[in-house]
Amino acid sequence: MNATACYFVTGMEQENGEIARGLRRRDADLLDRLIEQYQHRLLRYLIYLAGNRETAEDLFQETWLRVLERGGQYDGKHNFSTWLFAVARNLTIDVLRKKKPVSLDTAGTEGAEAWDIPATGQASAFDLVAEQAQSERVTRALYGIPSEYREALVLRFHEELSLNEIAAITRVPLGTVKSRIYRGLNILMPRLKGAGE
Amino acid sequence: MTQDSHEQAREWIASAGVEGLAGLQQAWLRSHLEGCPSCREYAEAAEQLVRSLRAVPVAADRFLVRRTQLRVRARARELRQRRERFALVILSCALVAISSALSTTLVWQGFEWLGRWTQLPNPVWQVGFVLFWIAPTIAASVLFLAHGTHLSGINRSSRG
Numbered sequence: 001m002n003a004t005a006c007y008f009v010t011g012m013e014q015e016n017g018e019i020a021r022g023l024r025r026r027d028a029d030l031l032d033r034l035i036e037q038y039q040h041r042l043l044r045y046l047i048y049l050a051g052n053r054e055t056a057e058d059l060f061q062e063t064w065l066r067v068l069e070r071g072g073q074y075d076g077k078h079n080f081s082t083w084l085f086a087v088a089r090n091l092t093i094d095v096l097r098k099k100k101p102v103s104l105d106t107a108g109t110e111g112a113e114a115w116d117i118p119a120t121g122q123a124s125a126f127d128l129v130a131e132q133a134q135s136e137r138v139t140r141a142l143y144g145i146p147s148e149y150r151e152a153l154v155l156r157f158h159e160e161l162s163l164n165e166i167a168a169i170t171r172v173p174l175g176t177v178k179s180r181i182y183r184g185l186n187i188l189m190p191r192l193k194g195a196g197e
Numbered sequence: 198m199t200q201d202s203h204e205q206a207r208e209w210i211a212s213a214g215v216e217g218l219a220g221l222q223q224a225w226l227r228s229h230l231e232g233c234p235s236c237r238e239y240a241e242a243a244e245q246l247v248r249s250l251r252a253v254p255v256a257a258d259r260f261l262v263r264r265t266q267l268r269v270r271a272r273a274r275e276l277r278q279r280r281e282r283f284a285l286v287i288l289s290c291a292l293v294a295i296s297s298a299l300s301t302t303l304v305w306q307g308f309e310w311l312g313r314w315t316q317l318p319n320p321v322w323q324v325g326f327v328l329f330w331i332a333p334t335i336a337a338s339v340l341f342l343a344h345g346t347h348l349s350g351i352n353r354s355s356r357g
Binding site: 026028031032035036039040042043044047057060061064065068069135137138142153154156157158163178181182185186188189192 | 239268
């Protein structure tokens with residue numbers, strides 16, 4: 001490992017350790033900061049997982065309450081985001097099971113149109129419309145694939161998590177993660193052929 | 198070109214977007230794509246797809262964030278108060294246990310003396326001692342139970 005990488009890894013470990021200590025103390029200021037920091041990533045993941053924004057927003061709040069209550073379980077050895085996503089995932093499965101006797105597999109086939117996707121950055125009206133249309137196409141296509149593939153694709157390409165982190169969150173072997181991503185891409189590709197053109 | 202080589206190429210195209218490729222694999226794939234329009238089209242579609250996936254914007258609104266922060270703070274306060282109450286109960290239990298251990302003999306002797314003085318048979322003052330000893334516990338249990346029922350009623354009504 002070179003010096004820069006070593007410095008980066010040590011810094012990450014320190015940060016994770018501080019988060020772990022803060023969570024054990026139930027430090028409300030730390031939680032405020034974490035909520036700010038992970039707001040978009042967590043909500044995006046939950047929207048794809050739960051299938052609609054309303055449920056995702058409820059889950060977003062419940063996830064942070066669970067982080068507060070079970071913060072002592074975070075050991076600081078892994079990335080906080082990996083643990084956070086795992087907490088969110090388990091909570092989503094619990095909630096969806098209570099709502100209807102189904103697993104994550106059937107989630108997310110409704111409410112794709114109910115998205116409120118704000119445009120970001122400075123762009124022309126045409127760009128914004130084109131961007132939104134493209135986003136809607138991708139979103140619709142994503143909702144059309146089985147949820148385990150959708151989840152793997154979102155974690156890999158939206159959240160930029162490593163394959164090992166995805167395996168830790170979804171609790172499946174690395175090979176399964178890879179095959180879910182490949183299959184997800186293969187199913188999506190014909191559906192999005194020409195997207196963005 | 199064989200069917201296998203196309204399959205291999207498509208597998209590595211997917212790998213390139215997911216986990217990256219080794220140098221030799223990259224070189225083989227590059228040369229294959231140069232001579233194969235269908236795999237090239239597949240590679241472009243895959244690249245486009247990954248770009249599209251990365252470009253979908255989703256943002257949390259600030260009210261959701263603020264609401265969450267307030268709920269988390271309120272819950273943290275509630276948990277802290279509960280922990281403090283629990284610590285108080287533990288402390289009280291410890292004090293009661295210690296004082297009981299110290300005073301049992303004295304109270305027993307007191308009841309014995311009272312029994313003799315009032316000329317009561319032994320079983321009577323002994324039952325009196327037992328009742329005297331467990332009466333506070335029973336009273337406290339009844340109070341705790343009533344308090345619990347009352348609290349759960351409040352919780353239910355506030356949720357409703």
